[in-house]
Amino acid sequence: xxxLVSFGRFWWNFVVGDDWIAAALVIASIGATxxxxxxxxxxxxxxxxxxxxxxxxxxxxxxxx
Amino acid sequence: xxxxxxxxxxxxxxxxxxxxxxxTIVLASGVARGWRSSLTGMGAAVVALAxxxxxxxxxxxxxxxxxxRLVVGGLLLTFGxxxxxxxxxxxxxxxxxxxxxxxxxxxxxxxxxxxxxxRGGVDWYGFTLSFKGVLLxxxxxxxxxxxxxxxxxxxxxxxxxxAAALVLVAGVGIAVRAPLARVPENTxxxxxxxxxxxxxxxxxxxxxxxxxxxxxxALFGVLAFVIALSALSVALLRRRKREQLVAAGARx
Numbered sequence: 001x002x003x004l005v006s007f008g009r010f011w012w013n014f015v016v017g018d019d020w021i022a023a024a025l026v027i028a029s030i031g032a033t034x035x036x037x038x039x040x041x042x043x044x045x046x047x048x049x050x051x052x053x054x055x056x057x058x059x060x061x062x063x064x065x
Numbered sequence: 066x067x068x069x070x071x072x073x074x075x076x077x078x079x080x081x082x083x084x085x086x087x088x089t090i091v092l093a094s095g096v097a098r099g100w101r102s103s104l105t106g107m108g109a110a111v112v113a114l115a116x117x118x119x120x121x122x123x124x125x126x127x128x129x130x131x132x133x134r135l136v137v138g139g140l141l142l143t144f145g146x147x148x149x150x151x152x153x154x155x156x157x158x159x160x161x162x163x164x165x166x167x168x169x170x171x172x173x174x175x176x177x178x179x180x181x182x183x184r185g186g187v188d189w190y191g192f193t194l195s196f197k198g199v200l201l202x203x204x205x206x207x208x209x210x211x212x213x214x215x216x217x218x219x220x221x222x223x224x225x226x227x228a229a230a231l232v233l234v235a236g237v238g239i240a241v242r243a244p245l246a247r248v249p250e251n252t253x254x255x256x257x258x259x260x261x262x263x264x265x266x267x268x269x270x271x272x273x274x275x276x277x278x279x280x281x282x283a284l285f286g287v288l289a290f291v292i293a294l295s296a297l298s299v300a301l302l303r304r305r306k307r308e309q310l311v312a313a314g315a316r317x
Contacts, residue, residue: 018147019147026269030272055153062154062159
């Protein structure tokens with residue numbers, strides 16, 4: 001059990017890192033892109049805008065921590 | 066062609082950065098605990114990484130390309146934004162710069178104080194230190210090579226970029242036998258963060274069902290956007306840091 005927890009923690013830190021909100025926002029943005037694309041809307045601009053917002057939120061959290 | 070160049074360059078840069086860090090640990094382990102233990106640990110880690118790549122590489126190629134791009138794009142974005150955020154914080158003074166000399170000294174001091182523990186003629190501390198260092202840094206390289214390579218349909222091309230970095234870093238490491246402190250590691254990490262984020266944006270959009278104007282050529286536009294966004298973030302944070310320092314000086 002201890003090894004499973006360590007294994008899970010390693011992958012969490014590896015992929016998500018110390019800002020889970022940024023990871024959650026990325027997943028939500030991809031979901032929004034998929035939903036808009038399914039409605040035949042041009043979506044190429046969505047992820048760049050989302051990344052700008054995620055970076056702003058993440059940096060703001062980092063410098064005010 | 067465009068994506069292929071980006072692919073090799075990204076794999077090369079990301080691998081070089083990780084290998085410089087792994088080299089520092091192997092050197093500290095070798096100097097403090099003996100080269101046999103250090104090099105055996107390094108060799109075992111390289112074999113473990115080769116097994117991981119050999120096992121996962123073919124498995125990834127059978128996943129439908131759009132599903133793969135969606136998942137890989139998302140992973141690269143979360144992963145790349147971590148790199149980019151740290152690089153921006155370092156460049157603006159909110160986080161200490163990565164210093165291989167300092168890390169080498171710290172690892173060396175820790176390795177020298179640990180009690181010797183021999184198993185099969187190998188110092189276990191030196192073996193484990195070297196093995197863990199190379200495996201953990203190497204996993205990031207394996208992750209990047211596999212995700213970039215499989216999504217772009219060419220794991221060998223990504224592996225070639227990583228192999229070129231291995232030859233360069235190992236060659237220079239053997240030649241100088243010292244941490245590669247003069248490598249502009251923070252700049253390289255910034256470049257890797259930009260590359261990972263660029264690919265993450267591009268592939269997650271395609272995987273989610275979107276199309277880029279100009280197809281692969283749009284990568285240049287995304288790259289320019291991420292560079293501009295990063296430069297703007299650094300400039301704004303530097304200004305904020307200066308204001309903080311001035312305010313702290315006024316209070317003192």
